[in-house]
Amino acid sequence: MKKIIFILFFIIIPIGSFLYAQNNGIIEGKIVDKKSGQPIPGAVVKVMGTEIGAIANSKGEYRIKNLPTGIYTLQFSTIGFEILTEANISVTNARPTIINEEMIETVIQGKEIQVTSSYFNKNVENSPSTQSLNSQDIRRAPGVQEDVIRATQLLPGVGISSAGRNDLVVRGGAPFENLFIVDNIEVPNINHFGSQGSTGGPLSLINIDFIKNVEFSSGAFAANYGDKTSSVTKITLRNGNDAMFGGQANLSATGFGLNFEGPISSKGSYWFSARRSYLDFIFKLAELAFIPQYWDFAEKVNYKIDENNTLDFLTIGALDNVQLDNSSSSDLYSNSRVAIPNLKQYFSGLTWKHFYKEGYSNLTLGETFSLFNTFQNDSLGVRVFNNDSKEAETSLKYDYFWQLSKTSNLSFGSQLKYATSLKYNITIPGNLRTNFAGQFEPLNIDTSYHALKSGTYITFSQDIERFSYTIGGRFDYYNFINKKLYFSPRASINYQISELTNLGLS
Known part of the structure; x- marks a missing residue:
């Protein structure tokens, strides 16, 4: 009976992890053109429901720091591309959350598509x-x-x-x-x-x-x-x-x-x-x-x-x-x-x-x-x-x-x-x-x-x-x-x- 209890303990033990010593979490990634694969500098990344966001650099990379742990929705936008919304993004203080996006070029401005989870x-x-x-x-x-x-x-x-x-x-x-x-x-x-x-x-x-x-x-x-x-x-x-x-x-x-x-x-x-x-x-x-x-x-x-x-x-x-x-x-x-x-x-x-x-x-x-x-x-x-x-x-x-x-x-x-x-x-x-x-x-x-x-x-x-x-x-x-x-x-x-x-x- 003790062996069975010991085995069950290992089976149900929760996943543990340790990484960067931070109190808050990070979201980072790279934004590229879906067709050409080229980076999109200047793309705006906004954390919906907050005033927090970031702008992609010349390599298409962005980084949002000091986010309290939780579930977030990100919006990606820039001129000439469809707006993307990525929901249910889990942020922890264990490690940065990597969200890479491929944006679709469009001739119609302001058109928005929903990326559901x-x-x-x-x-x-x-x-x-x-x-x-x-x-x-x-x-x-x-x-x-x-x-x-x-x-x-x-x-x-x-x-x-x-x-x-x-x-x-x-x-x-x-x-x-x-x-x-x-x-x-x-x-x-x-x-x-x-x-x-x-x-x-x-x-x-x-x-x-x-x-x-x-x-x-x-x-x-x-x-x-x-x-x-x-x-x-x-x-x-x-x-x-x-x-x-x-x-x-x-x-x-x-x-x-x-x-x-x-x-x-x-x-x-x-x-x-x-x-x-x-x-x-x-x-x-x-x-x-x-x-x-x-x-x-x-x-x-x-x-x-x-x-x-x-x-x-x-x-x-x-x-x-x-x-x-x-x-x-x-x-x-x-x-x-x-x-x-x-x-x-x-x-x-x-x-x-x-x-x-x-x-x-x-x-x-x-x-x-x-x-x-x-x-x-x-x-x-x-x-x-x-x-x-x-x-x-x-x-x-x-x-x-x-x-x-x-x-x-x-x-x-x-x-x-x-x-x-x-x-x-x-x-x-x-x-x-x-x-x-x-x-x-x-x-x-x-x-x-x-x-x-x-x-x-x-x-x-x-x-x-x-x-x-x-x-x-x-x-x-x-x-x-x-x-x-x-x-x-x-x-x-x-x-x-x-x-x-x-x-x-x-």
Whole structure:
């Protein structure tokens, strides 16, 4: 009974954090043009219901200090852009609240749009099935435990295959049909203990403290995305604090960790995060035979070369391990009923962003790596299945955005992905497997492959008062299948019936 009470104490213990030694809170961020990505100097940020506010500097950055802790609404305005209102912003004295905004240029002055704090924020330039979330939306979402994938499970058209896993089932599709992109890097799986060949797992390895924005498309997504058929989850991570150094220690329902961030001279910033689960301590106290443990690490560095060029480097890694307690026959039997997943994975990328007078371009060199060791023993502790696999891929991606006018833009790009290692070593003993003749025969697979994928796309978008549309197409090439080249046409339209109602088709 004492052990149970001790375990429950750890499970319900509140999240704790410590950071900057301040009595009041801070809101800070950066304001940019949604289409061009250029900063908007002089934009006015006002805390609604107060006389407090700030003006963005030449870099589009603003900072509001000495705010009492509480919930606030911010209004962003400047000449030539639609007014934005962001509600339900939580301010604490633990750390600055980061609110970055992308403003939409308009030829109609004084038009105001409301950015609501629900799960259904729309980006009208994407397909009608696209929803947007920020880190505060994820924190407030009920029952998601600050997990970005669990937050997307609350969106329309999304189902789950199991309550304890992050396997997305989008409009009837399978979990392996979902695409995940983190800072322009295509990632095979962003979960701890991820399923090989799929995109699911028990919990996400993305730290929401550093999430800037999440765009989720549940179908008919834009031409710059390919290779998957169900959904696209695009996660953009924020930059570090370029004004001051800070750190945070936190304790959650599943683990504990440390975050650090700060400036790099006057031209950049960085952040670093390390987290570890404590479920292994709880499972041991509960005398459970199956003891999972995970670590994850993340780092992002951004550096401004000059006014038109920036470099961003990101790396995220995870170590997932399961310890077995086979000290009794009942433990052996319990552990024989599950396959034991051990996984080491990381992904990293370097992005060069160049700003032009009427647009910008991104060039990203990325790498993903996954090392699987999955095995299963029988009730006597004898190995009956073993899978040692390695999957590694290097990619090069180029995207160009060209703003033709205030109401139209053109984007195009290409991507090349080379699987440098697809190595699989799988064994099953002969006394557990029979061939077509009914004879016992072991399974031994020891093979290695290389593969090449590429894609290219073009998209044109235009806004005409209440009406907007996007048309485009994409070619995909994969040398590992018989029909190597595919073409995918893409189109979407949107009509704003009223301030609260849109009609979309894609």
